[in-house]
Amino acid sequence: MPTIAPFQLERYFAKYEFKVKYLLSPSDCESLTLNELLQLADPDSLRLWHSLNLCYTESPGHPALREEIARMYEHAPPAQIVVAAPEELIFIAMHTLLRSGDHVVCISPAYQSLYEVARAIGCDVAVWPVEEVEGQWRLDLNRLESAITDRTRLLVVNFPHNPTGYLPTRRDIDSVIELARRRNLFLFCDEMYRLLEYDEAGRLPPMCDLYERGISLSGLSKTFALPGLRLGWLATQDSTLPEQWLTFKDYTTICNSAPSEILGLMALRAADSIIARNLQIIRSNIRIAEQFCGEHASLVRWFPPRAGSIAFPKWLGRAPIEQVCQSAVDEREVMVVPGSIFDFPGQHFRVGLGRKNFAEALEQFGAHVQLRG
Ligand SMILES: Cc1ncc(COP(=O)(O)O)c(C=O)c1O
Structure with a gap:
C-alpha cells in the first residue's frame, strides 16, 4: 500500500474521465489544440519551437x-x-x-x-x-x-x-x-x-x-x-x-x-487572448447554470462563484447526491463529482464551467434528475 491516502478526486476522475460521454465537473478550461497555440505564438518562441x-x-x-x-x-x-x-x-x-x-x-x-x-x-x-x-x-x-x-x-x-x-x-x-x-x-x-x-x-x-x-x-x-x-x-x-x-x-x-x-x-x-477566451466560455456557462438552477429551483440551489472555472451548487432533492451522481454516470454517462469526494457535507456537487459542451452535459444531468429527483 502507498504511504499516502488515495487522492479521492483523482481516483474518481481516473475511473470515468476517459470513458464517459459527458463531464459536468472538470476544473480546467477547454484545452487549446497545439495548432491553436502555435497560431498565437510570437516570432521568438516560434523560432525556439522550430529549432x-x-x-x-x-x-x-x-x-x-x-x-x-x-x-x-x-x-x-x-x-x-x-x-x-x-x-x-x-x-x-x-x-x-x-x-x-x-x-x-x-x-x-x-x-x-x-x-x-x-x-x-x-x-x-x-x-x-x-x-x-x-x-x-x-x-x-x-x-x-x-x-x-x-x-x-x-x-x-x-x-x-x-x-x-x-x-x-x-x-x-x-x-x-x-x-x-x-x-x-x-x-x-x-x-x-x-x-x-x-x-x-x-x-x-x-x-x-x-x-x-x-x-x-x-x-x-x-x-x-x-x-x-x-x-x-x-x-x-x-x-x-x-x-x-x-x-x-x-x-x-x-x-x-x-x-x-x-x-x-x-x-x-x-496570456491576454487566452484568458479572454476562457472567461468568455465561463461567463456564458454561468448564465446557462443560473438558468438551469432557476428552472430546477426545487432540486438545485446555485452558489455564485466569484472566480475560476468551477462552482459548487447544492442538491436539494430527496436522494443523496452521491446516489444521484452514481446513477448519472451509470445510466447517462455524465460524470458529476459529489461534495463527499472533498469530504464536504451538505449535498453539494462540483460543476466545471470552462468547457464548451457544458450546456449539453448539464442538459443530460437535468434529464436525469427530473426522473431521479
Ligand atoms: C487547486 C488545485 N491545485 C493544484 C492542482 C493540480 O494541477 P495539475 O493537475 O495541473 O497538476 C489542481 C488541479 O485540479 C487544483 O484544482
Whole structure:
C-alpha cells in the first residue's frame, strides 16, 4: 500500500474521465489544440519551437520561461521561481517546508494534496472551513485564529478556491497575512485559478508579493487551458527556498519537458487572448447554470462563484447526491463529482464551467434528475 491516502478526486476522475460521454465537473478550461497555440505564438518562441532540441532542460525551468513568469510578480525575480508540474510542486513544497510533528492549517474543502502530503509526512493538519451562509461562501477569520497553535508552521490556502469559486476580499487577505506574520508562519497560496476573476477589481495580488514568507503556486492547467503541458511554478520572496525545492526536484522529475517549456512560453506571451477566451466560455456557462438552477429551483440551489472555472451548487432533492451522481454516470454517462469526494457535507456537487459542451452535459444531468429527483 502507498504511504499516502488515495487522492479521492483523482481516483474518481481516473475511473470515468476517459470513458464517459459527458463531464459536468472538470476544473480546467477547454484545452487549446497545439495548432491553436502555435497560431498565437510570437516570432521568438516560434523560432525556439522550430529549432528545439529534445535534450534535458535546466532544472528550475527555461530561463526565458522564468523571465516571462517573473513579469507577473513584483517581488519574485526569475531566480526565485521554480517550474515543474503543479501537483509535483505541491509535493515538493510540502516536503521542503514540513517535518513530522509540525502543525499545518489548511483551508477545507480543498484539493486533497494541499493537506494530504502534509499528513503523509507526519504533520497534524487542522482545517479552516469554508462555510455556506445564506447561499454564499464565507471564511471566518476567528476560526482560523483558533485553529493555529504554537506548533503551526504552515498555513495553506487556495484562492480562487476549488471547489467553491470563492474569493476573499483584499481586506480579508490582509488580515490572514497579519495573523501569519505575527506567528511567523509560511503561507502557501494555491493560485491555479488566478486571473480568472469575473470582476478584475476583485483580483488579489499574488501571495508571494504580499508576504515575505508567502509562496504562490500557479500554472498553465486551468487559467491557460493547457493542462497537458504539465507546467506550473512556485514563486517566493524567500531566496533560500528555491534551492531547497530544486534539491528535492532532483528526486522527482529533475527537469521539465523541453517541448512543454516552449509551448508554455508561447502561452504566457499570449496570456491576454487566452484568458479572454476562457472567461468568455465561463461567463456564458454561468448564465446557462443560473438558468438551469432557476428552472430546477426545487432540486438545485446555485452558489455564485466569484472566480475560476468551477462552482459548487447544492442538491436539494430527496436522494443523496452521491446516489444521484452514481446513477448519472451509470445510466447517462455524465460524470458529476459529489461534495463527499472533498469530504464536504451538505449535498453539494462540483460543476466545471470552462468547457464548451457544458450546456449539453448539464442538459443530460437535468434529464436525469427530473426522473431521479
Ligand atoms: C487547486 C488545485 N491545485 C493544484 C492542482 C493540480 O494541477 P495539475 O493537475 O495541473 O497538476 C489542481 C488541479 O485540479 C487544483 O484544482
